[in-house]
Amino acid sequence: MHRKKVHMLALVSGIMAGGFLLSSTASAAEAGATAAMLANTCAGCHGTDGISGGPAMPTIAGLPANYLKTIMGEFKDGTRPSTIMGRLAKGYTTEEIALISDFFSKKKWANAQSHANSKNATAIDAAQAAKGGKVVADAKCDKCHEDDGVFQDEDTPRVAGQWLDYLIFKMQDYKNTALKVPQEKKMETAMEKLTLEDLIAVSHFYASKK
Amino acid sequence: MSMLNRRSFVKLSGAAALVGLSATTVSRTGFAADKGKVVVIGGGYGGAIAAKYIRMADQGIDVTLIEQNTHYYSCPLSNWVVAGFRDIEVQKWGYEGLKKHGIKVVHEQATEIDPATKTVTTKGGTKFKYDRLIVSPGVNFKPMEGYDAEAMEKMPHAWNAGPQTVLLHKQLSEMRDGDPFIMVAPTDPFRCPPGPYERASLVAHYLMKNKPKSKVIILDPKDKFSKMGLFTAGWTKLYGYGTDKSKIEWIPGGEGGKVTRVDAKTMTVYTEMAEFKSSCINIIPPQKANAIAEMAKLTDESGWCPINFDTFESKIHKDIHVIGDASAATGLPKSGYAANSEAKVCAAAIVALLNGQKPGEPSYVNTCYSMLSPTYGISVAAVYKLQEGKIKEVGGGLSAADASDAVRQQEALYNESWYQSIMADTFS
Numbered sequence: 001m002h003r004k005k006v007h008m009l010a011l012v013s014g015i016m017a018g019g020f021l022l023s024s025t026a027s028a029a030e031a032g033a034t035a036a037m038l039a040n041t042c043a044g045c046h047g048t049d050g051i052s053g054g055p056a057m058p059t060i061a062g063l064p065a066n067y068l069k070t071i072m073g074e075f076k077d078g079t080r081p082s083t084i085m086g087r088l089a090k091g092y093t094t095e096e097i098a099l100i101s102d103f104f105s106k107k108k109w110a111n112a113q114s115h116a117n118s119k120n121a122t123a124i125d126a127a128q129a130a131k132g133g134k135v136v137a138d139a140k141c142d143k144c145h146e147d148d149g150v151f152q153d154e155d156t157p158r159v160a161g162q163w164l165d166y167l168i169f170k171m172q173d174y175k176n177t178a179l180k181v182p183q184e185k186k187m188e189t190a191m192e193k194l195t196l197e198d199l200i201a202v203s204h205f206y207a208s209k210k
Numbered sequence: 211m212s213m214l215n216r217r218s219f220v221k222l223s224g225a226a227a228l229v230g231l232s233a234t235t236v237s238r239t240g241f242a243a244d245k246g247k248v249v250v251i252g253g254g255y256g257g258a259i260a261a262k263y264i265r266m267a268d269q270g271i272d273v274t275l276i277e278q279n280t281h282y283y284s285c286p287l288s289n290w291v292v293a294g295f296r297d298i299e300v301q302k303w304g305y306e307g308l309k310k311h312g313i314k315v316v317h318e319q320a321t322e323i324d325p326a327t328k329t330v331t332t333k334g335g336t337k338f339k340y341d342r343l344i345v346s347p348g349v350n351f352k353p354m355e356g357y358d359a360e361a362m363e364k365m366p367h368a369w370n371a372g373p374q375t376v377l378l379h380k381q382l383s384e385m386r387d388g389d390p391f392i393m394v395a396p397t398d399p400f401r402c403p404p405g406p407y408e409r410a411s412l413v414a415h416y417l418m419k420n421k422p423k424s425k426v427i428i429l430d431p432k433d434k435f436s437k438m439g440l441f442t443a444g445w446t447k448l449y450g451y452g453t454d455k456s457k458i459e460w461i462p463g464g465e466g467g468k469v470t471r472v473d474a475k476t477m478t479v480y481t482e483m484a485e486f487k488s489s490c491i492n493i494i495p496p497q498k499a500n501a502i503a504e505m506a507k508l509t510d511e512s513g514w515c516p517i518n519f520d521t522f523e524s525k526i527h528k529d530i531h532v533i534g535d536a537s538a539a540t541g542l543p544k545s546g547y548a549a550n551s552e553a554k555v556c557a558a559a560i561v562a563l564l565n566g567q568k569p570g571e572p573s574y575v576n577t578c579y580s581m582l583s584p585t586y587g588i589s590v591a592a593v594y595k596l597q598e599g600k601i602k603e604v605g606g607g608l609s610a611a612d613a614s615d616a617v618r619q620q621e622a623l624y625n626e627s628w629y630q631s632i633m634a635d636t637f638s
Contacts, residue, residue: 033571037558038573044550044632052631087606088575115634
């Protein structure tokens with residue numbers, strides 16, 4: 001039987017089952033593993049549905065699909081430095097990365113929350129957060145990370161309520177020019193201007209926002 | 211039909227199944243737990259996840275988890291407890307979170323599986339009928355001369371976390387300065403391949419601070435081990451490995467590391483050529499699938515449970531799935547993360563089967579950290595696919611050999627976060 005005929009049959013069945021099933025039937029057959037199958041394997045580190053339980057791992061639930069795709073693509077092609085993600089991203093096709101990104105983008109964001117057995121999570125410091133607020137205003141971080149970092153669009157992730165240790169790690173990486181972290185020109189300029197102490201304060205500020 | 215290849219056939223039946231499913235779903239709207247009964251034996255990294263992800267995918271499936279203990283102690287990160295920089299209480303988890311998913315948690319010991327009547331019986335005599343059974347029992351030890359239940363209290367294995375972990379730490383802290391910490395490593399395959407070497411590293415770290423005249427001696431039946439290059443490079447840097455002042459001495463099988471028997475009364479370990487004495491001896495015996503899997507004849511001559519890689523259904527008994535360390539998931543390591551990943555493949559397959567669908571294509575991941583000191587972490591991470599009937603790595607690898615100290619420190623912190631997330635995934 002030819003491939004085309006198989007599609008025809010699947011199409012007929014799909015119509016019989018109701019139009020809404022058509023797209024899922026076709027895409028599942030094309031893509032191999034389903035989005036849930038692929039994405040659930042991430043939960044060991046990023047938490048169930050992408051809500052991280054660990055201070056150094058980012059919550060990815062509800063982040064923009066395009067942002068997730070871009071970052072994963074950069075991990076895959078090696079342009080974005082990482083300890084582990086670069087190794088894992090190479091195991092997925094671009095299509096699979098799209099499925100995983102869409103899956104997590106549809107989940108609901110939850111602010112970072114330590115549980116009883118949490119250890120080594122850096123506590124949010126009110127004085128640092130207040131200092132960070134001033135840095136954010138001076139450096140105009142809120143031009144893109146609007147609404148105290150709650151805002152997100154296709155290229156901008158939500159940063160408010162993200163895990164503090166993760167934010168500090170990333171600020172250290174973005175500041176370190178030797179790592180060549182892919183970033184917007186505006187981010188790069190801000191990184192040049194701000195000290196590491198400033199950036200740690202900024203991390204406290206955004207982590208404190210919900 | 212004869213001209214249909216397998217993939218086309220799956221596509222066709224998948225489409226047909228979807229038609230059937232949509233009708234079923236409509237007629238059953240509002241009815242809970244009528245699609246079938248799943249019983250899970252063992253509430254650890256594998257079983258708890260399988261139970262939870264079945265309920266997350268389909269609340270119409272009735273799930274009962276049978277776990278003899280009311281609390282679970284995580285093996286991952288328990289080596290930190292052995293080395294004295296972590297409290298055992300941080301390793302302890304309960305089952306309240308799983309109950310919120312509608313999972314019935316039964317704290318009894320499963321003692322019998324009858325594949326013919328599809329029934330599990332517990333020690334207390336309670337019987338549980340199943341449509342699909344998941345067995346995630348962990349490991350048991352193969353016999354080793356001189357190493358019985360009594361000997362375990364004097365020469366702890368600490369290869370199941372909990373009281374054994376605490377006991378080994380106690381013995382280490384009470385060890386005479388100058389005595390060696392003797393570790394007997396197991397033959398392949400065994401639970402947590404880098405585990406013995408992480409333990410040796412962290413004990414060496416402890417000894418540097420607390421028993422400066424002591425060192426670790428690893429008696430190993432093998433000539434190589436997991437993450438070996440990263441471990442030995444780290445040992446060289448941190449513990450003087452390879453010099454006469456080294457805090458770690460590794461004796462491989464080819465150089466007399468194979469232990470033939472142990473004597474707990476005299477605290478002696480015998481190899482083919484020599485004997486080793488100490489006040490602190492850690493025996494990690496060779497392993498096999500845990501007792502319930504063996505009793506139910508789910509194991510083959512290897513001691514592990516042969517399964518189909520796409521569903522984790524036993525190749526011996528229909529409708530019984532085996533996941534985690536007990537399964538012979540050739541290609542995947544016997545790690546906590548692999549157990550988590552296998553559980554999700556198994557859960558998705560069971561949900562599909564109970565809905566009259568064909569199981570989808572699996573995807574597996576392993577991410578495993580090891581600590582060489584409290585601030586020096588390394589990792590292995592990989593993505594796997596089922597290709598030509600085999601589980602094959604399609605991307606991944608080890609931490610870079612030339613990584614900076616900052617990266618090693620980051621990986622140590624990621625290890626802690628890994629633990630928090632995977633435990634939240636498992637128990638909440």
